[in-house]
Amino acid sequence: MLEKKCILLLYGEGRYDSSIKAVNEYISSSKDAYVVAISDKELYPFYWYKMAFYAYRFFSRGCAWINNLHLSINTIWNRLNVSKSKKECKELVEPTGGLKGILYNWTEQYRRIRNILLRYNPEVVICSTPKLLRDTVKACDKAKLKDIDICAIITDYCLDARFVNYKTSKYFVQNSDVKERLISLGIDESKVDVVGTPLIKDSKEQFDKAQVLEELGINNDKMNIVIAGGRYGQSAVRNVFTSLAELENDINIIVLSGGNNGLVKYCELITKNRGIEDKVYLIEEIDKFSKLYSIADIMIISPTAAISYEAMYHNCNIILCNGGDALENRNSHYLATNQLALLGRNNDELIASISKFMSDGEFADNMRYAQNEFVIPDCDKVLGDIVINMAEKNRQAKIENAEQIKSAGLNEIKKLENIEELDNLETEEKEQNND
Numbered sequence: 001m002l003e004k005k006c007i008l009l010l011y012g013e014g015r016y017d018s019s020i021k022a023v024n025e026y027i028s029s030s031k032d033a034y035v036v037a038i039s040d041k042e043l044y045p046f047y048w049y050k051m052a053f054y055a056y057r058f059f060s061r062g063c064a065w066i067n068n069l070h071l072s073i074n075t076i077w078n079r080l081n082v083s084k085s086k087k088e089c090k091e092l093v094e095p096t097g098g099l100k101g102i103l104y105n106w107t108e109q110y111r112r113i114r115n116i117l118l119r120y121n122p123e124v125v126i127c128s129t130p131k132l133l134r135d136t137v138k139a140c141d142k143a144k145l146k147d148i149d150i151c152a153i154i155t156d157y158c159l160d161a162r163f164v165n166y167k168t169s170k171y172f173v174q175n176s177d178v179k180e181r182l183i184s185l186g187i188d189e190s191k192v193d194v195v196g197t198p199l200i201k202d203s204k205e206q207f208d209k210a211q212v213l214e215e216l217g218i219n220n221d222k223m224n225i226v227i228a229g230g231r232y233g234q235s236a237v238r239n240v241f242t243s244l245a246e247l248e249n250d251i252n253i254i255v256l257s258g259g260n261n262g263l264v265k266y267c268e269l270i271t272k273n274r275g276i277e278d279k280v281y282l283i284e285e286i287d288k289f290s291k292l293y294s295i296a297d298i299m300i301i302s303p304t305a306a307i308s309y310e311a312m313y314h315n316c317n318i319i320l321c322n323g324g325d326a327l328e329n330r331n332s333h334y335l336a337t338n339q340l341a342l343l344g345r346n347n348d349e350l351i352a353s354i355s356k357f358m359s360d361g362e363f364a365d366n367m368r369y370a371q372n373e374f375v376i377p378d379c380d381k382v383l384g385d386i387v388i389n390m391a392e393k394n395r396q397a398k399i400e401n402a403e404q405i406k407s408a409g410l411n412e413i414k415k416l417e418n419i420e421e422l423d424n425l426e427t428e429e430k431e432q433n434n435d
Helices: 017-030 046-062 065-080 098-107 110-120 132-141 177-185 211-215 234-245 261-274 292-293 304-311 325-338 348-357 361-374 378-435
Strands: 007-013 032-040 123-127 149-154 170-173 192-194 223-228 252-257 280-283 296-302 319-321
Touching: 007 017, 007 132, 007 348, 007 378, 017 032, 017 149, 017 378, 032 110, 032 378, 110 132, 123 132, 123 319, 123 378, 132 149, 132 292, 149 378, 170 378, 177 192, 192 378, 211 292, 223 234, 234 261, 234 319, 234 348, 252 292, 261 280, 261 319, 296 304, 296 348, 304 319, 304 325, 304 361, 319 325, 319 348, 348 361
Parallel strands: 007 032, 007 123, 123 149, 149 170, 170 192, 223 252, 223 296, 252 280, 296 319
Antiparallel strands: none
């Protein structure tokens, strides 16, 4: 057993990974625990990971209605199970037998997680994706491991039903609405903690606007509209860029391409055809993403949890472009309803939102105030301290169990020694009687 308590972090590569990295950063700096962080890219065979990656990209971008259908079926399944007792509630979407059950056991790669659990014997496991959570619960059951808390971290503003699992020890959720939704689906209230979205130190860093503009080669005082498409990339950013290119306003259009060559070529073509070379700045890479927040008068982003929360942390005027599936669009609706951002899902919404920010300073001030009220600046510390306390409790339980086993073993040895002494006495008595 390791000298320090062990906390295992399992996360999706490129999906919900920034929050896990923030938790890892805080717990590692506290030096109260030994942290092991492993991505699904390392857990699953290469062919399986690549297949899952391309399937995810296809269903979230090109064929979102199938992904939406999957979400809806999971939600219905949970509602049906709420009426049952907790003992009767089965793990979400886990087949119990037959050909489907055999296929599930062969395709699910829970065995690698089981081996990791046996190797590190962690006190707490935190999972950032529904699949990792499901596989971890199954691996823990198969290995019959005790004194391990399996936790899920949900950073979306609305609940992804695939996260619901009645064997999960703790949920770390983004807001109280997600907590209420989990409770309505049969999760104990004591198992759900509202912690916000943990942010790494780099994403919180503040920069001087003038220095960043000079670094990017922008030497004017125009309004800066920054576009960062996130994982939806080319299609969403194309639509936004096309709409902005048609504006006659004297603005700077700053596009973070993220190395997407197709997007770069598209923007260059539109820029040349429109003759707006003096207002378009294409940034293929930037060393620290938070630099963009410092220069953005308006930030147009995808409705992903991490980037939108970072933008709110920096008090940006946020416009959300079109999401890839129902969950992302529900995130957009949540932020817009709570006046934390405006919508720009199509040309009309985008132009209206930009006009709103440009003409109504009081509205922008109110939005920044709402963002300050909503964001929890030290989410990583809040979540990290809870996890460390859970790990300490489980470690003490393991130590006590080990001592009990050791004590029981000593008692058995004493019993054997007593039996041996009695046997020796009986042998001596028999020998004396025979004499």
